[in-house]
Amino acid sequence: MRYILCTMKILITKAAPDRLRTKPSGDKALGFGKLFSDHMFLMDYVEGRGWKDPRIVPFGPLALPPTAVVLHYAQEIFEGLKAYYAKDGGICLFRPERNAERMNRSATRLCMPPVPVEDQIRAIEELVRIDRDWIPRNHGASLYIRPAMIATESALGVHPSTEYLYFVVTGPVGAYYARGFEPVSILVEENYIRATRGGLGEAKTGANYAASILAAKEAKAKGYDQVLWLDAERRRFVEEVGTMNIFFVFGGELVTPPLSGSILPGVTRDSVIELAKEWKIPVYERPVEIDEVIRRAEDGSLTEAFGSGTAAVISPVGAFCYRGRESRVGDGKVGELSLRFYEGITGIQYGEVEDRHRWVHRVE
Ligand SMILES: Cc1ncc(COP(=O)(O)O)c(C=O)c1O
Known part of the structure; x- marks a missing residue:
């Protein structure tokens, strides 16, 4: 070639x-x-x-x-x-x-x-x-x-x-948050899958999106903003949310599923991880079971969850619906870390915060 x-x-x-x-x-x-x-x-x-x-x-x-x-x-x-x-x-x-x-x-x-x-x-x-x-x-x-x-x-x-x-x-x-920085509600998807290991999940290719639109349509019809994808093999581990990567705040620690081959390696995901390290927030890339998310939402140790992606930068999650039952995340409002990452990343983007990582590329 x-x-x-x-x-x-x-x-x-x-x-x-x-x-x-x-x-x-x-x-x-x-x-x-x-x-x-x-x-x-x-x-x-x-x-x-x-x-x-x-x-x-x-x-x-x-x-x-x-x-x-x-x-x-x-x-x-x-x-x-x-x-x-x-x-x-x-x-x-x-x-x-x-x-x-x-x-x-x-x-x-x-x-x-x-x-x-x-x-x-x-x-x-x-x-x-x-x-x-x-x-x-x-x-x-x-x-x-x-x-x-x-x-x-x-x-x-x-x-x-x-x-x-x-x-x-x-x-x-337009500005994604023209009406303010608002939490979204998420339907945990158990029926359909987006991608599987060995498939195309980590590539940004139209086929993955074709596979996702029916689930998104059905979730919307039920009143949810996005779906949370689970792993294809066992429907047990969290993958990503709609067209974003997902982060959880468990007892002050930031946790996101690892790049296992079936999720997209997001640029925003990487930026959140780098900023967390800079800010000395413990951050872990590890498998997250949906049962852990729901259990910790119920016992109050899941204080925040947010999606990360180019369009919204950070999208706070207010609640998850799993098997017909709604679990609120924290107090259902925008969390402290979600806001900090949103302001941190957009601040760097718009030149309001020092660009220590040299992420901003100027078009002269
Ligand atoms: C499936 C999926 N996951 C995650 C992301 C987030 O990636 P990025 O932060 O590079 O926009 C996107 C958006 O491109 C996406 O479509």
């Missing part, structure tokens, strides 16, 4: 002024993932020739044959990160190299060609610079960045595609 090296020349075709898309007037109605900026980055791969034609073009439909491998066998991977204006007016990304590295690990699992980390970051930087007017100014609102790779070869046999498209699109998203 040949890949491009780290010096790509990006051909830029800007959208004609009369083709520019209408920008939203305020940040309030932005929501998530409904609006997209004016341009997108594209690059093609052909086996034996490597990556070629890196280009930025006006946002628009992709031309694919109905027989493209991705449409039948889901050979697809993606990432999600954000660009935002820091307090000093600079445009920043948060640990983008982590997303690029994870993209390449996902690529390996799905038999797809990696894209050098430097090139992924350059593609994002160029795109964000061109569409900088799309980055919302309100605190908490941001430009969501979605890099993805799809198998484009026209062939119906099940095999690794010989052709791929890597693309990046962006779009403004």
Whole structure:
């Protein structure tokens, strides 16, 4: 296989002024993932020739044959990160190299060609610079960045595609907590599973999300915000929550399930663990049984639980419902550590707190 090296020349075709898309007037109605900026980055791969034609073009439909491998066998991977204006007016990304590295690990699992980390970051930087007017100014609102790779070869046999498209699109998203930092209620899922060890769970690939939507839909219909996934083999150990990793505070100790192969290694998860170490909070990556969670919620030694992920950063859990019974976490309100991690991470992101870990990547 040949890949491009780290010096790509990006051909830029800007959208004609009369083709520019209408920008939203305020940040309030932005929501998530409904609006997209004016341009997108594209690059093609052909086996034996490597990556070629890196280009930025006006946002628009992709031309694919109905027989493209991705449409039948889901050979697809993606990432999600954000660009935002820091307090000093600079445009920043948060640990983008982590997303690029994870993209390449996902690529390996799905038999797809990696894209050098430097090139992924350059593609994002160029795109964000061109569409900088799309980055919302309100605190908490941001430009969501979605890099993805799809198998484009026209062939119906099940095999690794010989052709791929890597693309990046962006779009403004509103502040996740526009109505305030609120706890969510979670349904512990015993029927469906998201992923299994040896499967695709630790890759960020569409197939995992396809497997999850029915459970999420049913949980919503029952009045819950998210599902808590249990391990596929025994439905005994906690894996992750919706599209976030999960943390518990047991008697002052922070505990999160280990990266066992079936959960996504979250960038936010890693940031929480690093901050906990810096703040001298005991933190453990160990298997967590759902029985322990419920027992300790009932006896009061589970004082907090929260999800971690790019979209919400920290999402406090107010209650778990397991086998038809609701167990409140702590007093059901936002816990002290949940708030501390939320403010710690967003503080670093927005340049309000010193960036000791050098996590903020500035787009000059
Ligand atoms: C299944 C799943 N787990 C965890 C996460 C959290 O990962 P990150 O912190 O990198 O956003 C995500 C979000 O990308 C996810 O989709």
